[in-house]
Amino acid sequence: MTTIDGEVAPGFEAVREVFAANFERRGDIGAAVCVYRYGRPVVDLWGGTADAETGRPWTRDTLQLVYSATKGATATVAHMLAERGLLDLDAPVAEYWPEFAANGKADIPVRWLLSHRAGLVALDRPLPLADALAWEPMAEALAAQRPLWTSGAAHGYHGRTWGWLVGEVVRRVSGRTPGRFFADEVAGPLGLDFFIGLPPGERERVSRMAYRQPAVDLTALPVESVPAELREQVAAWRDPNSLSNRAFAVTDPAAIDFDAPEVQAAELPSSNGIGTARALARMYAALIGEVDGVRLLAPETLASATGEQARGEDRVMLLPSRFGTGYMLPTDGVPMTGPTAFGHTGRGGSLAFADPAHGIAFGYVMNHIVSGPDDVRAAALAEAVRRSVV
DSSP, X not given: OOOEEEEEOTTOHHHHHHHHHHHHHSOOSEEEEEEEETTEEEEEEEEEEEETTTTEEOOTTOBEEOGGGHHHHHHHHHHHHHHTTSOOTTSBGGGTOGGGGTTTTTTOBHHHHHTTOSSOSXXXXXXXXXXXXXXXXXHHHHHHOOOSXXXXXXXXXXXXXXXXXXXXXXXXXXXXXXXXXXXIIIIHHHTOOEEESOOGGGGGGBOOOEEOOOSSOGGGSOGGGSOGGGHHHHHHHHOTTSHHHHTXXXXXXXXXXXXXXXXXXXXXXXXXXXXXXXXXXXXXXHHHSOBTTBOSSOHHHHHHHHSOOEEEEOXXXXXXXXXXXXXBOOOSSSOTTSTTOEEEEOGGGOEEEEETTTTEEEEEEESEEOOSTTOOHHHHHHHHXXXXXX
């Protein structure tokens, strides 16, 4: 039986029960969950193993790479710049990044980058991974890239490119990389253990990921054996030229080893944030209210950031999705704790969000990467939180 460490405030015992059940029945290896309510922590739990190869235990200060949950941190940076009057989200990207105007992109507004509507999910020619990690070659390639659909007419998840697109605007406007801006203006004031670009001295605290292989490879099955509701997705997975594949193949090689030190040290503002559940929950708490004297965004800025910008079938994921300006909004598949919530998932299970209607901020991180609708670890925790406050 996995030992669960940490604290739970009275009334939130159900969260501890579900967290323990995630280890016993749902495959967690090492994980942490944290919940703030009205600016104060009410759940802070961790347990399991940080490195299955060595047996290193998960401790209070273990760091975890959270894949696309990073997007919530990067979106926060963009909205802070907008609130300060340094960035107009409805101005053309080219106003801040002139090279971006190439190939018919002169009129694309910044907001479309944040809300996955720009049509820049892939590159005609993927870049060597070393060039992508170096930043400038990828920014240059995206500035030259033609949109893959009429910008603004549809939305599709910019899983990889989003970070360089939004991050380059941040860099042009602020003079700082997104990771540096986040460290200075968000992590510093709030005391967050969260990094976009891991400092060398922090690597020993990072958990090692484990990946669960699907029980059945649907792409290897005859078409008639694939459930009807999944056939469109499976056909896209089989097609190397589909947007579903190309969106995650912007580097050569397409597969990125996110445990590699050079990948963790680089800034990939869409996908390589590394931190604690506590840091994510505290950041989201400071978006919807004051945390130890710090509030990141004014209420009117937050309302603009979380207003729906895109909904319906996602041209990359081929599933329904909803986005505000950078933040993911609740769907049946990712309900969070209610309709006013906003945040972001990460590949394989991580989730961070805030729900202003309930005064809740939530962070869950884990090292067992499990994909597919049968992974309910984060959803079960969020539902336990919801039951604790309604």
